Amino acid sequence: MMEKGAVFPLFYLPPIEYFSNLLIHKENILFENAENFQKQSYRNRATIHSPNGKLDLIVPVIKGSKSHTKVKDVRISYDFQWQRMHLMSLQTSYRSSAYFEYYEDDLSIFFEKKWNFLFDYNEEVMSLILRFLKLNIQFKYTETFEKSYQDLTDFRDIIHPKHNSLIHFKPYFQVFEERNGFFPNLSIVDLLFNQGPQSIKYL
Template sequence: MIENGAVLPMFYLPPVDYFTKLVDIKPDVVFEREEHFPKQTYRNRANIYSPDGRQTLTVPVIKGSKNHTKTKDVRISYDFRWQRSHWMGMQTCYRSSAYFEYYEDDFAPFYEKQTTFLIDYNSELMALLLRLLKIKLDINFADTYEATYPNLTDLRSAFSAKYTPDTEQKPYFQVFEERQGFLKNLSIIDLLFNQGPQALNYL
């Protein structure tokens, strides 16, 4: 149990391990938005289980001043129809799951409207996920960048999109597991669409 709270990055449809830690944190969570935007992280990508295995969904961002753009200032690019691609991908992967139809009306608007800033898009999705998972948590952001947080557990670099963590994860049913077995630490939507209201008990 993380007793003193933690500082976390704000991800796009975060992985299961992220939520496992989130429900373990009390009482305070601070979300980072003042850092320089790091590339190739879950801040703008998520992994789902496709018929061919792990599939990455990436939210394209407008190229800014390289690594010196603050996360809160990163804008989403709409140069191509990535929302349509993401939503079609989710339907292909999860239409036959037990709970996709139960939740699809909650997620569909996020793939129709255009949000300017990535942090706002991720925050609105996070609020939805917290509600669906029945996790009571206020979304509070850091007002300034701090290199260290003496009174909080710093989890800003605890999750890597480049490799699967070694942490144990109890298998749950996945639509295509007969093809490639259980894939751990996919996006939380994989757990939600497959387990529905039981997702919180799993976490």
């Protein structure tokens, strides 16, 4: 059966299952830009494998009208130095991984430059990761918010920190696996830092 396509939200350093699904639907992808912002979702958080276990990296957003802010209007807060903290967490967690240095320079701009809007930030993070993966996808953006789609698979609520992934993940080497065990479906950077150019084969 031919895949008809899918609609995805834009996430910050999305989890591995996000890219596995992008790959399946890569001929016809819609990125959601008309939805309301969802708190406690991957839209502003990523999970990595730190020396002490799973660690959530959260991009703080400026408190506005609680849940009815359009995702494109959500502003990033710089009240504390979260960029420095995220970069240090990534360095502590992955400096000894096989490919960290290979990607570090390109990624570091996201922890130095300031973006006003979360959506723009996520959009540029996404474009860099697609480049890392050498993944060419055909995508457009939604123009209006649709509650549901007839002929597109809808990943806007499926891929969520509180939901278990429907995909079974084969283990791959992780830096602190001996200490903490293997964690499936972490942020794509976990896969990239550990597997490098082989990441796309894993997906």
